[in-house]
Amino acid sequence: MITADKFLTPARELGFNFFTGTPCSYLKPFINYVIDTDGFDFIDSVNEGDAIAIAAGATVAGKRAVVMFQNSGLGNAVNPITSLTYTFNLPVMIITTLRGEPGGAHDEPQHELMGQITTEMLETMRLKWAYFPQTDAEVIPALKLADEYMKKNHQPFVFVMRKDDIADYKLQKKPAPSKKDFSISHTDHFELEYKERTTRTPVLEVMQKVLGQEVAVVATTGKTGRELYEVGDLKNQFYMVGSMGCALAFGFGIALCKPNLKVIVVDGDGALLMRTGSMATVGAFKPKNLVHLLIDNEAHDSTGGQGTVTGGISFGAIAKGFGYEQVYSTDLLSKFENILNEVKANNGATFIHLKTQKGSPEKLGRPKVTPAEVSVRFADFVQSK
Ligand SMILES: Cc1ncc(C[n+]2csc(CCOP(=O)(O)OP(=O)(O)O)c2C)c(N)n1
Known part of the structure; x- marks a missing residue:
């Protein structure tokens, strides 16, 4: 012991x-x-x-x-x-x-x-x-x-x-009292029919145009990372090729350790449902520099378009309930661009629920840069901030 x-x-x-x-x-x-x-x-x-x-x-x-x-x-x-x-x-x-x-x-x-x-x-x-x-x-x-x-x-x-490897030690610190607000309300702003909505690539194009190369981008598993790579391969982008659902926790770790670097996590609805609990951690710690963008096509698009159960889920309400400070929802690309411009300038743990339809460019490739290469250059970018 x-x-x-x-x-x-x-x-x-x-x-x-x-x-x-x-x-x-x-x-x-x-x-x-x-x-x-x-x-x-x-x-x-x-x-x-x-x-x-x-x-x-x-x-x-x-x-x-x-x-x-x-x-x-x-x-x-x-x-x-x-x-x-x-x-x-x-x-x-x-x-x-x-x-x-x-x-x-x-x-x-x-x-x-x-x-x-x-x-x-x-x-x-x-x-x-x-x-x-x-x-x-x-x-x-x-x-x-x-x-x-x-x-x-x-x-x-x-x-x-093993058991009893560490001698007993009693916690001295008292946990900080948590502020509870049980009067939270949220309204979603969705206007379009499913087939009228944008697909993913135009969203990623707008994101790259507005945010540029000074923001750390973590793209979730599947076609999101692949399409982002096709839109333009940049060293400030991390393509999470596996570990479905982990993009938010990973981006949260970066945001906590680099408070002066804006971090955007581009999530999928299937991935977020797989590990929704990480939203609670984000809502509790409220990293001011973290933007959590959910591209919700109501499908596991990357694996054949099987429906997820997100059609009736208000992720905005969930984000508010978990304690995110700024919550947006839209299904309009133009409005999404305005929101991004706003959150680029603002600070606060932010959630954007963007409804899209499924669909990708035909002949979508895969990143030619290896995960090991992405890791090194992304870490260089993050650590330079
Ligand atoms: C743990 C785990 N389960 C399943 C998969 C297979 N898989 C890869 S992408 C994907 C669908 C992801 O769906 P969503 O997050 O909604 O993103 P979309 O494909 O719609 O962009 C699945 C099921 C995986 N990579 N890892």
Whole structure:
């Protein structure tokens, strides 16, 4: 058993000062110490996959990030680990607990199977891992191993934390009282029939024209990134080729770490429904420089146009309810252009719900630039701000 500071102080000296994750009772003293101690940021994420994406965004912005979660949630993180951090070479440190450790102390039945397969799952994902240090003498060699592996391979490193690895630590800080407004109202402004609406490419053209090259653009999975690439390949654009639904958490991580850089996340309705919870994190932290644009064609257009269930959903009302500061809705391209001009000049966590129809240019290609190349040049752009 070690005390949290024995690991966290040297970790901070190596630059690890951005923490995110979803709690586990084994992690309690560790997280509480991070929350209480100056020089660490902690973002409580709504699920483990979002935590990986937030940390990936922080990494692009030049931070060294640590994700912490219970092994029950490792499954929630598989997709962003295999499609985001692996694909884009983003070395986040992961600490997963080992509830249900085989041969360990008695644990609850829901942890039994996961406890048996946790390290096998890490191996299957080809993640480099080690047990979390249990004595003071093991800390520096463990951190050195992780640090060197991450720097050399640009890939995540995982520590597996067992029961009682960290000595108890009681949280000192009181949570800030949250302001609640239960009288929120919102009206959507949609005028057109489905077939009268614009398709995606004209939206992306307007966006590129209005926002130019000084705004970080994160484009969601599927045809959005592919069409943006066709409209014009720019170094301030990140094409999220996988990790569906993670664009918002990723853009949020960037926006938090680079408050002077405007970040726009271009989301899809299918993707947003997959990880709607990340809107709650955005609404709580309210990054002033984040614009969340939802292109809602009411379909999984990229995979054949199957309908999503968004026809009757007021995402604007949801965004307001989650605490976004500026909320817009439209289905008119001209109005969308005005809105973009407005939010370009304004500050405030912003949501734009833009209704479109499905459809793409015929013979839509795929980015010729590789994810690894996109990652490097986008990080250079973000970190220059
Ligand atoms: C986790 C995951 N599930 C499914 C897919 C396959 N997939 C790629 S794009 C896409 C549709 C995305 O729909 P939406 O966000 O509405 O965007 P649109 O295609 O309409 O632009 C799907 C299902 C994936 N890449 N990742």
